[in-house]
Amino acid sequence: AVLTGWHGSSDYGAALGEFAERYGDAVGPRTTVFVLGDARTNMADPNLAALRRIAGQARRVYWLNPEPRIQWGTGDSA
Numbered sequence: 001a002v003l004t005g006w007h008g009s010s011d012y013g014a015a016l017g018e019f020a021e022r023y024g025d026a027v028g029p030r031t032t033v034f035v036l037g038d039a040r041t042n043m044a045d046p047n048l049a050a051l052r053r054i055a056g057q058a059r060r061v062y063w064l065n066p067e068p069r070i071q072w073g074t075g076d077s078a
Contacts, residue, residue, distance in 0.1 A: 013047030046078035
């Protein structure tokens with residue numbers, strides 16, 4: 001899925017939505033999904049509905065975030 005827009009900033013909401021739309025049917029109870037990234041939305045919609053859909057269909061979802069845990073949930077971090 002496309003992670004950056006024309007402005008060069010990451011947009012996880014758009015990427016998650018595109019993934020759910022294009023590949024959602026391939027995610028099932030035997031699927032493990034890995035998301036790699038800092039979860040910074042750059043003030044865009046994080047599209048929690050798409051993440052919930054993916055997580056609801058998958059066996060497991062892991063988000064690997066390279067930022068220190070103390071920075072999670074700060075600023076534009078979803």
